[in-house]
Amino acid sequence: MFAEERQQKIAELVAGSGRVSVTLLAERFRITTETVRRDLATLETAGTVRRVHGGAVAADRFSTTEESINERAIQRPDQKRRIAEAAMALIPQAASGSILIDAGSTTEVLADLLSRRTAVEPSATEPGAELVVITHAVPIAARLSSTPGIALQILGGRVRGLTQAAVGQATVEAAQRMRPDIAFIGTNGIHPSFGLSTPDPEEAAVKAAFVHSARRIVVLADSSKLDAETLVQFASLKDLDTLITDSEPSPELAAALTEAGVDVVIA
Numbered sequence: 001m002f003a004e005e006r007q008q009k010i011a012e013l014v015a016g017s018g019r020v021s022v023t024l025l026a027e028r029f030r031i032t033t034e035t036v037r038r039d040l041a042t043l044e045t046a047g048t049v050r051r052v053h054g055g056a057v058a059a060d061r062f063s064t065t066e067e068s069i070n071e072r073a074i075q076r077p078d079q080k081r082r083i084a085e086a087a088m089a090l091i092p093q094a095a096s097g098s099i100l101i102d103a104g105s106t107t108e109v110l111a112d113l114l115s116r117r118t119a120v121e122p123s124a125t126e127p128g129a130e131l132v133v134i135t136h137a138v139p140i141a142a143r144l145s146s147t148p149g150i151a152l153q154i155l156g157g158r159v160r161g162l163t164q165a166a167v168g169q170a171t172v173e174a175a176q177r178m179r180p181d182i183a184f185i186g187t188n189g190i191h192p193s194f195g196l197s198t199p200d201p202e203e204a205a206v207k208a209a210f211v212h213s214a215r216r217i218v219v220l221a222d223s224s225k226l227d228a229e230t231l232v233q234f235a236s237l238k239d240l241d242t243l244i245t246d247s248e249p250s251p252e253l254a255a256a257l258t259e260a261g262v263d264v265v266i267a
Helices: 003-017 022-029 033-045 069-073 077-088 105-120 138-144 169-176 201-213 251-260
Strands: 019-021 049-052 055-058 098-101 131-135 150-154 158-160 165-167 182-186 189-191 195-198 216-220 232-235 242-245 263-266
Touching (some): 003 033, 019 022, 022 033, 022 055, 033 049, 033 055, 077 105, 077 216, 077 242, 098 105, 105 131, 105 182, 131 138, 138 150, 165 169, 165 201, 195 201, 201 232
Parallel strands (some): 098 131, 131 150, 182 216, 216 242, 242 263
Antiparallel strands (some): 049 055, 158 165, 189 195, 195 232
16 A cells, blocks of 8 residues: 555544554554654644544544534434433443433433333332432433423533533532532543543633542543543543443553542443
């Protein structure tokens, strides 16, 4: 294979997955890591990709890049639904206890599935059998507000238009006073060394409060978030209990998750 042809295929891989590692490319094309790095340098000069530690990402993928919740809602719908269905298995069928649902497109799918399940389960309407659901996300609150069997608690604050989530000191303080059984957390990136991150500092502060408040932390992240770093870290891998995603993590990330004791569920 000519270098130009190989570089074109590398560019297509980056465009399709959002990120590729040097190791993966070396194995896929049966070339040395030095050749991969030269290819990536050529593609970066051409403006096709942007090199990062251990690999490359799409040229327009920066640490502060953030799409709106409406834009993200239409991306990877099948993967997000599989992840949400796997997360549903962790919620007690008895419709009791408490969970926290973070803002995000995948967590919105989880809320939708929860509303459908709870609405048709007779036990969910029995006195004392309500599931307490805590959220700071306006779309999630709207979806669950009239669902039988759910006692909804909304954390207030300034609503950030891009994500339709409440943020700010009031939100953080409210989260710190909670101790839910499970927190379902969304993230913009999950990286072997940088951990979990998101582009906005206020969103990061709220997510950090969620992570430190809940008894069990379950992260819902489709494969486009794996090995990605954004501007602000809000948790380390050691803070997590479970990661639910749609494809196997890279060897480096998988090793870091194992070392941190994180259970990985492939949906």
